[in-house]
Amino acid sequence: MSTEKPLAFMKFRQFALDFFSFLHYCPLGQSPPLFTSRDCIFIIRLNDFLQKEGCRLKLPKPFRLAAAALALALCAGCGSPTPSRQIESIAQTSAPGASSPQVSESGGFTPPEPLTASFDEAAAQTDNGVFWDTSHLSQGYAAVRTDQTGKIKFLLTYQGDTGGAPNQYSYLLPSDGSPAVIPLQLGDGDYELAVCQNISGNKYSYLSRQTVSVALEDEFAPFLRPSIYIPYSPDSACVAKASELTAGAADTVDAVGRIYDYVVKNIAYDTPKAESIGTDYYPDPDETLATGKGICVDYAALAAAMLRSQGIPTKLITGYVAPDDLYHAWNMIWLEETGWITVEFEVKPGVWNRVDTTFAAGGAGSKYIGDGSNYTDFRTY
DSSP: OOSSOHHHHHHHHHHHHHHHHHHHHSOTTSOOSSOOHHHHHHHHHHHHHHHHTTOSOOOOHHHHHHHHHHHHHHHTTSOOOOOOOOEEEEEOSOOOOTTSOEEOTTSOEEOOOOOOOOOOGGGOEEETTEEEEOTTGGGTEEEEEEOOOSOEEEEEEEOSOOTTSOOEEEEEOOTTSOOEEEEOTTOSEEEEEEEEEEEETTEEEEEEEEEEEEOOSSTTGGGSSOOSSSOOOTTOHHHHHHHHHHTTOSSHHHHHHHHHHHHHHHOEEOHHHHHHOOSSOOOOHHHHHHHTEEOHHHHHHHHHHHHHHTTOOEEEEEEEETTTTEEEEEEEEEESSOEESSSSOEEOTTEEEEEOHHHHHTOSOGGGOOSSTTEEEEEEO
């Protein structure tokens, strides 16, 4: 081990001595005055690190087992969901822009005003009964509506490099002529946007199409606003609930933990719905909140709406989970801070962290829970 930081080593050594002295005098399961479960996990991990670095200090196995046992004892009854590997960190290099939540000087979590996404009638251009609003491309979305009848779909084709991920997304547009907000979630570059009308079976003909060039003002912009898959507004019930839950949060990690905990504990998996749902289904976060149940995409959409409304960049991901290639939906969140949102999982700063509220709730089949390596991302919303 390097000797460049002897002070840190001495602090750890003293912490270890204090900790094991404490173990000697405090029976397992007794509420401790000084140490928490995080301290226990910290000392185990740091001990492993020191051994990897070649440090001569090696804690006896019984001590390490005692520390692990105490960590579990302290966690009992804390209200966290049953530990399962619901979070995985995916390293990236960028950081969110000014729309991210701030930590006040007093140390509290201060969310920004929720960002909106809407159809601007004054900016709209008309072509063959299709009304295009492309005035918000830099904010990560386009909006469209049509007065054409029948089954109408929106087809988005990204013309840049997706690294093997799908470059084409289709959305069923509302049949009542109301506008739809389409996310430009694949980043900067050229997109072909098309509105197509069903003519028979699976055959469609173009009503209108155009190519637009997108330069996002913030690469997180598409993941901080509502969209066709994650609909909400500042007046939505899910936004009010998110604000209620995060009031008084210490920081962003604490805010995420509160929302995560609420969704996991208050939304039940709706098996009959999962067995009967058809294609072209779009979740309604407020409905999921009101009914207290939903399928995986409902969990993910509700969590995304609540987190985005608090200024926390959040993706809704659909893909497959091994070993049975279950088609599933989950979230990815971006934080600038590190910390624990459950006793078992620590979110990392400056990365996309995978969060699976459906499996955490325990109603959809725990055999699919893995360490993240069994998740295959397919589409991002």
